[in-house]
Amino acid sequence: MSDNDHEQRDPITVTVTTTTDRPVLDEERADLLAALAAVRKAITDATRGLSDEQAAARPTVSALCLGGLVKHVTAVEDNWLRFVTDGPSAMRYDLPDGVTWADLLAGTAREIPQWAADHGNSFVMQPGETLAGIVARYEEVAARTDEIVAAVPDLSATWPLPEAPWHEPGGVYSVRRVLTHVIAETAQHAGHADILRETLDGHTAT
Numbered sequence: 083m084s085d086n087d088h089e090q091r092d093p094i095t096v097t098v099t100t101t102t103d104r105p106v107l108d109e110e111r112a113d114l115l116a117a118l119a120a121v122r123k124a125i126t127d128a129t130r131g132l133s134d135e136q137a138a139a140r141p142t143v144s145a146l147c148l149g150g151l152v153k154h155v156t157a158v159e160d161n162w163l164r165f166v167t168d169g170p171s172a173m174r175y176d177l178p179d180g181v182t183w184a185d186l187l188a189g190t191a192r193e194i195p196q197w198a199a200d201h202g203n204s205f206v207m208q209p210g211e212t213l214a215g216i217v218a219r220y221e222e223v224a225a226r227t228d229e230i231v232a233a234v235p236d237l238s239a240t241w242p243l244p245e246a247p248w249h250e251p252g253g254v255y256s257v258r259r260v261l262t263h264v265i266a267e268t269a270q271h272a273g274h275a276d277i278l279r280e281t282l283d284g285h286t287a288t
Contacts, residue, residue: 111231114261121268122224125152126217128275128286137216138207141281144274148282149207149216151275155268156220157204162260163227166234170244183247231261 107115129137129148137149164172177186178193185191186198207216237258243249255263280286 107232110237110258114258114265115228115231118227118261118265118268119224121265121272122155122220124272125155125268125275126220128272128279129213129217131285132213132279132282134207134212136282137213139282141278146205146274146278147207148275148278149211149213150205151271151278152213152216152220153207153211154204155271156216156223157200158267159227159264160223162264163223163230165241165255166230166257166260169241173244175244175246187247227264231257237261 129152132148134149138147140147161173175195175197177183177195178191181191181193181195186194207213234257238256240254240256243253243255245251276286
């Protein structure tokens with residue numbers, strides 16, 4: 083099945099092993115994981131040698147900080163790979179009673195759903211968070227991603243996307259499409275990270 087085929091497949095069964103004996107990857111999986119590893123490294127390299135205070139700093143006119151960027155790409159990857167194994171229920175975007183998408187997108191909602199609050203907080207280092215802890219969590223999620231991709235039976239297997247204004251109605255994502263999406267978003271934020279680091283102390287990740 084191609085990525086454009088909208089036929090829903092059976093639930094994706096993934097058996098993840100935690101042994102040191104990893105399956106041999108086919109060329110496509112190896113290439114996708116290598117591309118993802120490269121952009122992950124670009125982000126974490128941008129944080130190398132920073133204190134927690136520097137990682138939480140916002141050196142540009144944007145609200146972005148380096149520690150928050152690592153938190154955000156960690157959450158993005160974790161959520162999308164849970165979508166791979168669990169389907170759209172892993173990425174629900176429910177709204178509180180009486181709140182519409184128009185209200186939420188305009189910033190006039192009387193109540194913010196927890197998933198939206200979590201999204202906003204993913205860009206910020208909270209009190210008590212450390213850069214080392216944030217990077218360690220990213221490494222855990224990365225290892226889990228690698229295991230899932232190695233174990234999933236078919237990269238063309240699809241799930242319907244959860245309902246949200248930014249998703250095409252009736253759209254589906256294959257495992258392959260999920261991976262390319264995560265790579266693209268991580269690469270975008272790697273560029274942001276490089277700018278933040280250079281603004282902060284003149285260093286770059288490259």
